[in-house]
Amino acid sequence: MSELEKQLKKGVISIIVLTLIKQNDLYGYDVLKQMEIESDGYFKLKEGTVYPVLYRLEDDGYIESYWQKPETDRGVPRKYYRITDSGKRALKSYQDEWRAFIGATKKILG
Amino acid sequence: MKETRFTRYAEDVVKMLNIKPALKRRIKEDLLATLVSKAEETGIDDPYKLMGDPQVVAEEWRENLGIPINIVPTRLEYRSKLEIFGIPFVHMVWEKNKVAKGIIAIGPIALGVIAIGGIGIGLISLAALSMGIIFSLGSISVSALYAFGIVNFSLQLAAGVIAISNNYACGVIAVAHKAAIGVIAKAPVAIGVLAKGHLVFYDEEGAGTILYKMPQQLEFILAEVKRYYPEVVEFVQKVLSIIPID
Numbered sequence: 001m002s003e004l005e006k007q008l009k010k011g012v013i014s015i016i017v018l019t020l021i022k023q024n025d026l027y028g029y030d031v032l033k034q035m036e037i038e039s040d041g042y043f044k045l046k047e048g049t050v051y052p053v054l055y056r057l058e059d060d061g062y063i064e065s066y067w068q069k070p071e072t073d074r075g076v077p078r079k080y081y082r083i084t085d086s087g088k089r090a091l092k093s094y095q096d097e098w099r100a101f102i103g104a105t106k107k108i109l110g
Numbered sequence: 111m112k113e114t115r116f117t118r119y120a121e122d123v124v125k126m127l128n129i130k131p132a133l134k135r136r137i138k139e140d141l142l143a144t145l146v147s148k149a150e151e152t153g154i155d156d157p158y159k160l161m162g163d164p165q166v167v168a169e170e171w172r173e174n175l176g177i178p179i180n181i182v183p184t185r186l187e188y189r190s191k192l193e194i195f196g197i198p199f200v201h202m203v204w205e206k207n208k209v210a211k212g213i214i215a216i217g218p219i220a221l222g223v224i225a226i227g228g229i230g231i232g233l234i235s236l237a238a239l240s241m242g243i244i245f246s247l248g249s250i251s252v253s254a255l256y257a258f259g260i261v262n263f264s265l266q267l268a269a270g271v272i273a274i275s276n277n278y279a280c281g282v283i284a285v286a287h288k289a290a291i292g293v294i295a296k297a298p299v300a301i302g303v304l305a306k307g308h309l310v311f312y313d314e315e316g317a318g319t320i321l322y323k324m325p326q327q328l329e330f331i332l333a334e335v336k337r338y339y340p341e342v343v344e345f346v347q348k349v350l351s352i353i354p355i356d
Contacts, residue, residue, distance in 0.1 A: 007307075010174075026139050027143065027147075028143060029142060029144045029147040029148070030261070032144075046142050046167070046170050046174075047140070047141065047161070047167070047170075047171075047185065048167055048168075048169075048170025048171035048173070048174055049170060049174050050170075051137070051140050052171065052174040052175050053174075054132075055136065055175075074148050076143065078143055079139070079143065091287075
């Protein structure tokens with residue numbers, strides 16, 4: 001992965017994570033998988049990249065976590081994340097910024 | 111078992127991150143949950159295969175958590191990527207009380223085909239407390255075949271300061287069931303300054319059925335050993351060719 005690709009991906013992880021968690025409550029590994037699946041493998045990221053974003057979003061109050069045991073009795077409890085009202089507002093603001101960014105970039109790049 | 115390996119792996123990762131204990135717990139928790147999910151999905155239960163080298167994983171976290179590079183502690187473990195039947199070819203550990211397990215294992219406690227360390231258990235072991243099935247060298251050394259060191263116990267051959275063996279022993283104090291050569295020797299065939307056995311060659315004091323006061327010609331000793339105990343003559347010849355009897 002080139003440095004530019006790495007930086008571009010890092011720049012949009014927060015927005016993607018918030019979007020995915022807004023759609024459904026997800027646990028950490030789910031977030032990783034969803035990012036990979038929905039981007040056709042483009043956002044195949046490591047735990048060490050995605051979890052710190054989850055931590056920041058939780059610390060900022062944009063998402064909150066809760067524990068839930070999976071349906072199978074043998075499974076270990078998982079920490080699910082759900083978006084908060086503050087997170088929804090932040091996501092709206094991120095999306096506006098993203099559109100502005102894309103628009104301006106496209107205008108220059110053509 | 112699987113969970114224990116996962117926990118150990120997660121601990122190895124967070125150990126390399128110089129962060130507050132609360133964040134360590136948080137990361138460890140998430141690493142464990144991810145490993146469990148990945149194992150359920152793939153059927154693989156080796157954390158190294160599921161997530162990779164702990165140092166690389168720790169580096170990724172470090173970079174994204176914004177931890178300065180110079181405070182990442184030095185790595186305390188090396189595990190080769192090459193594995194044989196799921197066992198790393200080389201596993202080295204520098205951490206107290208941690209067990210190194212590999213074809214070649216090096217650590218405070220080493221378990222492997224070749225084990226080197228404080229406590230070594232393997233086919234071949236070189237350690238302070240050494241237990242090697244084929245070969246063992248250490249302060250206290252135990253082996254089925256060959257044990258060398260300070261205090262040695264073996265079924266075949268023990269050599270060192272104190273050597274105790276089922277068959278052959280050679281040392282300052284040598285005790286065996288077949289032949290012993292040493293300052294103090296006790297065995298059916300005993301050669302020593304003080305020697306006790308059946309066929310005995312002694313320098314100062316001897317006790318046995320057939321006694322010879324040293325010095326004697328090497329040829330004579332070998333001939334007598336061959337006459338009464340032909341199976342041990344090779345051992346006696348080899349040792350006496352190294353250790354002069356006069």
